[in-house]
Amino acid sequence: MSSAGNGAEGAVRSADLTQRDWLEAGQSLLRRGGLKALKLRPLADELRVSTGSFYHHFPDFDTYQGRLATYFADAQISAVIDAINRTEREPVARIRLLAQIVRRRGMSRLSIAMRAWAESDRRALAAVERHDDIVLGFLTECLVANGLSRHDAAVRGYALITLGLSKVHAPHLDMDRLFEDLLAILCYPPPAA
Known part of the structure; x- marks a missing residue:
């Protein structure tokens, strides 16, 4: 289930995400809070998806960075x-x-x-x-x-x-x-x- 509350809607949204969406979300966090803000949970929250969906695009957080x-x-x-x-x-x-x-x-x-x-x-x-x-x-x-x-x-x-x-x-x-x-x-x- 997504952090947005609606599992079906979150699943569709999660499936539609691309690596670029995750990269843009990371940049948004960096802009607002610097490196200390760049963590998996806030990143997933930024996209309104579960943290698990991150791993459909990146094998680990180090690779993502x-x-x-x-x-x-x-x-x-x-x-x-x-x-x-x-x-x-x-x-x-x-x-x-x-x-x-x-x-x-x-x-x-x-x-x-x-x-x-x-x-x-x-x-x-x-x-x-x-x-x-x-x-x-x-x-x-x-x-x-x-x-x-x-x-x-x-x-x-x-x-x-x-x-x-x-x-x-x-x-x-x-x-x-x-x-x-x-x-x-x-x-x-x-x-x-």
Whole structure:
């Protein structure tokens, strides 16, 4: 019987779940509570199924955690960037679209949780490093396409990533305007002297 209370409905729901559903649920827990929240019972509760249904998709929790780390680094961020590249041609608009997706999906909170996890798990560390390589490569290519040298583009791409991860309290600043001002500073080459 599912934890949702209706055995028949829970059984249908459990049978419909995919590995991706479990990975997305794990990311949701990481976003909200960090690694300490990533446990089997809360994970099953997140999906409103029994803990037993977990084992239809993963042999054990350690394997699940490894796949969760890999999902963050490979399939998920690569799919986002591929979609952006198909949707938008203008380089700064691609960066703006990535920022919108990151905000809408709570990806900064997830990234912060993954970085904390990476301090104690080599799989999470490898995932964070791959994720950063992918995102920094995307930002660098966008900035090079916008007229910056490769070195300057990489430095500014790094700045954009770290700004996206920061949680600085600044109530006197309009965050939407601040984002546009930062794009203006970081995405365009300085005027010719």
